Amino acid sequence: MKATAKRTLTPRAVVLATAAAVALIGGTGAATAFADDDGGPAPQSSVQLSHNERHLDDTAKDRAQVKAGKISQSQATAKALQAVPGTATSAELDNADRNGSLVWEVEVFGKDHKNHDITIDAGNGKVLSQHTDRDDDAAQDAAETQALLKTDNTGHDNATDQALKAVPGTVVSYSLDDNDHNGSLIWEIDVLGKDHKSHEVIIDAGSGKVLNQHVDHDDDQGANDGDDGDDD
DSSP states (O other): OOOTTOSSOSOOOOOOOOHHHHHHTTTSSOOOOOBOTTSSBOOOOSOBOOHHHHTSOHHHHHHHHHHHOOSOHHHHHHHHHHHSOEEEEEEEEEEEGGGTEEEEEEEEEETTSOEEEEEEETTTOOEEEEEEOOSTTHHHHHHHHHHHHHTOSSHHHHHHHHHHHHSOEEEEEEEEEEOTTTOOEEEEEEEEETTSOEEEEEEETTTOOEEEEEEOOSSOOOOOSSOOOOOO
16 A cells, blocks of 8 residues: 655656667667656666566555565665755655566655655665656745654654554555645555555654554455565
8 A cells, every 4th residue: 555645756657769769670679668757767676576566456566565675664765865865755665667676766855955756776775766856846845845844753764663563564655744634744654564464554743653544455455475574
């Protein structure tokens, strides 16, 4: 189950190769290239999901990704913060479009007061790509992020720790956002529990207390074939 309120942690765009690329191979076959939403090549990680795993329902896909991944959310966040010093505001374990590469996509509000997206290899922790938000709304988005962080007394480390106390398992995503019900600031943490079910845990960003938690019943909740492991 993925948090729905994330600003940029959406699957990256997939594009076909240009006609010029096809021409270079003499028109004898269809050449396909994958690109991210900035027009560059999609990240190639050291871990790939199989074709079938990429099309599983959310919970089953979480199980497959947790089983395949070698890097925890805390390790991925630390790598992202080494690349871009600042404050992590969200992270998600996901596969990079149709190439199946398993990555952590981490958002950081940098010390330069800009929003940055960093893609981390979920197999070895290497930084695969990073870019600064430069679209038309970049300045407004950065100002909004900064305003949110000023009222956050918890941070992603404490928020994920609290979520794992409530639901032991592995964090597959976290994000800082406004509560849709009352506008208060919250951390939304998605955990694949040791019960092999997907849980969403809501943490009050002011107090660090667990406000709510529920199990995702939208898809298959069958038993996992492997060990989900623990997050650190």
